[in-house]
Amino acid sequence: MSHPLTAAKTSRRVRAIRLLTSVSPALAWTVAGFVVAEAVLPNLTLIAMGRATGRIPAAARDGLGSAAGHSLLTALALAGVCYGLSLLRGPAEDALSSVVRARMVVALQRRLITAVSAPAGIAHLEDSETLDRLANAQGQLMNAAPADAPMTIASQLGGWLSGTMACVVLCTFRWWLGLAMFAAWLAVRHPLGRLIRTRIGSFRAAGEPLRRAWYLFAVATRPGAAKESRVFGFSKWLTAEHRTHYISGLSPTWTEIRRQGRRMTLVAVAVLAVFALGAGTLGWTAYHREIGLGTLAVMLTMLPSSMSIGTVSMTDFQLEMMLTALPDLDALTDSLEPSADPADAGRDAVDPAGMPREAVVFENIGFRYPGGDTDVFGDLNLTLRAGESTALVGVNGAGKTTLVTLLARLRDPSRGRVLVDGVALNDLHVRDWQKQVAVVYQDYTRYPLSARENVTLNLLGGPVDERALNQAAERAGATDLVEGLADGWRTVLSPQYEGGTDLSGGQWQRIALARALYAVARGATVLILDEPTAQLDVRAEAAFYERFLEITRGVTSIVISHRFSTVKRANRIAVLDGGRITELGSHSELLAHAGTYADLFTKQAAAFTGGRNKA
Numbered sequence: 293m294s295h296p297l298t299a300a301k302t303s304r305r306v307r308a309i310r311l312l313t314s315v316s317p318a319l320a321w322t323v324a325g326f327v328v329a330e331a332v333l334p335n336l337t338l339i340a341m342g343r344a345t346g347r348i349p350a351a352a353r354d355g356l357g358s359a360a361g362h363s364l365l366t367a368l369a370l371a372g373v374c375y376g377l378s379l380l381r382g383p384a385e386d387a388l389s390s391v392v393r394a395r396m397v398v399a400l401q402r403r404l405i406t407a408v409s410a411p412a413g414i415a416h417l418e419d420s421e422t423l424d425r426l427a428n429a430q431g432q433l434m435n436a437a438p439a440d441a442p443m444t445i446a447s448q449l450g451g452w453l454s455g456t457m458a459c460v461v462l463c464t465f466r467w468w469l470g471l472a473m474f475a476a477w478l479a480v481r482h483p484l485g486r487l488i489r490t491r492i493g494s495f496r497a498a499g500e501p502l503r504r505a506w507y508l509f510a511v512a513t514r515p516g517a518a519k520e521s522r523v524f525g526f527s528k529w530l531t532a533e534h535r536t537h538y539i540s541g542l543s544p545t546w547t548e549i550r551r552q553g554r555r556m557t558l559v560a561v562a563v564l565a566v567f568a569l570g571a572g573t574l575g576w577t578a579y580h581r582e583i584g585l586g587t588l589a590v591m592l593t594m595l596p597s598s599m600s601i602g603t604v605s606m607t608d609f610q611l612e613m614m615l616t617a618l619p620d621l622d623a624l625t626d627s628l629e630p631s632a633d634p635a636d637a638g639r640d641a642v643d644p645a646g647m648p649r650e651a652v653v654f655e656n657i658g659f660r661y662p663g664g665d666t667d668v669f670g671d672l673n674l675t676l677r678a679g680e681s682t683a684l685v686g687v688n689g690a691g692k693t694t695l696v697t698l699l700a701r702l703r704d705p706s707r708g709r710v711l712v713d714g715v716a717l718n719d720l721h722v723r724d725w726q727k728q729v730a731v732v733y734q735d736y737t738r739y740p741l742s743a744r745e746n747v748t749l750n751l752l753g754g755p756v757d758e759r760a761l762n763q764a765a766e767r768a769g770a771t772d773l774v775e776g777l778a779d780g781w782r783t784v785l786s787p788q789y790e791g792g793t794d795l796s797g798g799q800w801q802r803i804a805l806a807r808a809l810y811a812v813a814r815g816a817t818v819l820i821l822d823e824p825t826a827q828l829d830v831r832a833e834a835a836f837y838e839r840f841l842e843i844t845r846g847v848t849s850i851v852i853s854h855r856f857s858t859v860k861r862a863n864r865i866a867v868l869d870g871g872r873i874t875e876l877g878s879h880s881e882l883l884a885h886a887g888t889y890a891d892l893f894t895k896q897a898a899a900f901t902g903g904r905n906k907a
């Protein structure tokens with residue numbers, strides 16, 4: 293029975309090759325041809341050279357024009373052809389490797405994107421184990437590109453076959469010498485292989501510090517944090533932190549390497565002993581004239597050639613690191629596949645088109661973040677009436693953003709249910725429900741795409757509704773902004789691309805708002821605005837709340853804002869405090885109630901009026 297580790301190792305190799313075969317069978321056959329060339333050409337060259345060497349004395353004695361001379365020239369010509377073909381192997385391997393890598397990168401990245409995008413929620417993207425797997429499947433943790441695995445396996449297999457061929461040739465001299473070399477190299481390979489696997493294991497266990505080191509590296513080398521790192525002068529700190537995390541991640545590996553140093557020395561001694569036995573036997577038989585010069589020359593070169601069975605080099609280590617990506621890739625696909633979610637599987641899922649027609653009800657909601665030690669919501673109850681706007685008010689950290697992630701089913705409550713027209717959110721088809729929701733997040737994404745793609749993102753590749761696009765821009769106050777761009781809607785909103793430009797914070801916010809309003813025009817029924825005016829100037833904010841009724845007309849909307857000028861426009865206002873809704877009513881009702889809302893509103897108004905104006 294094979295050892296489980298060896299079996300796993302073999303199956304990972306087979307999987308890498310299968311992956312290549314599924315990407316391109318023709319490419320897989322070309323790689324197979326490369327394996328044969330790798331196995332045969334070096335030995336053929338050595339054999340031809342050895343045989344030519346054996347014919348030199350007779351040719352020297354009889355002259356090049358003699359039969360012995362012709363025989364030498366033929367052997368040299370054959371050696372030359374083999375050598376010439378061997379020289380072509382390098383460039384051919386480079387070209388083949390780059391084609392294989394390119395095809396594999398696309399295939400692997402496609403699998404990763406599919407796996408990571410499969411869950412409707414976002415909790416998996418905050419799960420340390422999933423993030424470790426993701427980093428490893430991309431080759432980041434081990435600094436080894438999984439896409440290079442098939443060619444490295446091919447090269448390794450070619451070397452192994454070449455070593456085996458050398459042993460077979462040695463068997464033609466002394467059957468036991470070929471077998472002894474074969475067995476010795478296999479025996480050497482075993483502890484070296486184990487050493488590699490141990491090192492890889494400790495590498496993989498260091499996922500978190502290594503991932504952090506990679507993150508710090510990205511922060512230090514990409515434009516995002518460049519402004520802050522210069523102004524606050526923390527580039528040196530970034531460099532030091534990167535080094536600390538990298539070293540803390542790798543130091544267990546280095547300890548392990550030192551620990552295994554003694555075993556490596558023993559292995560080196562064993563290698564020398566086997567080699568000495570082979571060379572000694574050849575020398576002895578040649579000395580006693582049992583073999584000629586040609587056989588001696590061939591067999592002597594076959595001794596080191598057989599070594600490629602037992603050689604464990606940096607390439608083997610790299611290959612093992614590349615191959616660790618495959619189980620992580622499979623684990624990601626298995627754990628994130630949509631069928632894990634009953635609503636995704638479509639089993640009895642209700643089609644949410646046009647919902648809500650009556651109300652969205654948060655019923656006895658409790659929620660705690662995974663790994664958190666306090667509840668964000670204890671027993672939250674709230675009804676959002678269909679077609680109305682509800683403003684959500686509360687101090688920083690009250691849970692406003694968290695509540696809307698439950699509504700968009702990016703997370704599921706720990707207790708209680710969200711009901712849409714009486715149907716539990718979990719019974720709605722989750723992807724279709726998410727299409728009903730349009731949102732401007734507090735930390736909306738700035739896509740380095742054209743202005744047009746930034747707004748119509750949900751329909752990339754599909755036909756764009758020009759009327760809806762222009763209307764959304766108009767409502768979001770983005771029309772002048774887009775018209776002022778060098779290439780209008782086609783302008784790329786990133787200075788990192790030719791002809792691209794960047795926008796100000798407030799301009800970006802209008803683009804994000806236009807994106808949500810475009811989605812509404814395309815059929816979304818729930819509009820979430822999380823701090824939609826935080827970056828707008830006073831005039832733009834005033835224009836926004838003047839248009840608020842128009843923007844929210846016909847949809848069920850939630851607006852989260854610390855700006856009461858926006859909040860008071862909503863049909864109803866809910867105060868979130870201590871994990872519950874503590875007040876609910878219109879602006880005038882809540883002012884009359886003289887509770888938390890009235891207190892907060894009065895304080896904000898006083899800050900602007902110096903305390904002269906109370907409402």
Ligand SMILES: Nc1ncnc2c1ncn2[C@@H]1O[C@H](COP(=O)(O)OP(=O)(O)OP(=O)(O)O)[C@@H](O)[C@H]1O
Pocket residue numbers: 418661664668686687688689690691692693694695734
């Ligand atoms: N991904 C997360 N993992 C763990 N805890 C989180 C996460 N996101 C938010 N929290 C915590 O949940 C609580 C509610 O956060 P949330 O962002 O919902 O508050 P908020 O009311 O929107 O705040 P603000 O007004 O500052 O935007 C906070 O205590 C926050 O620290």
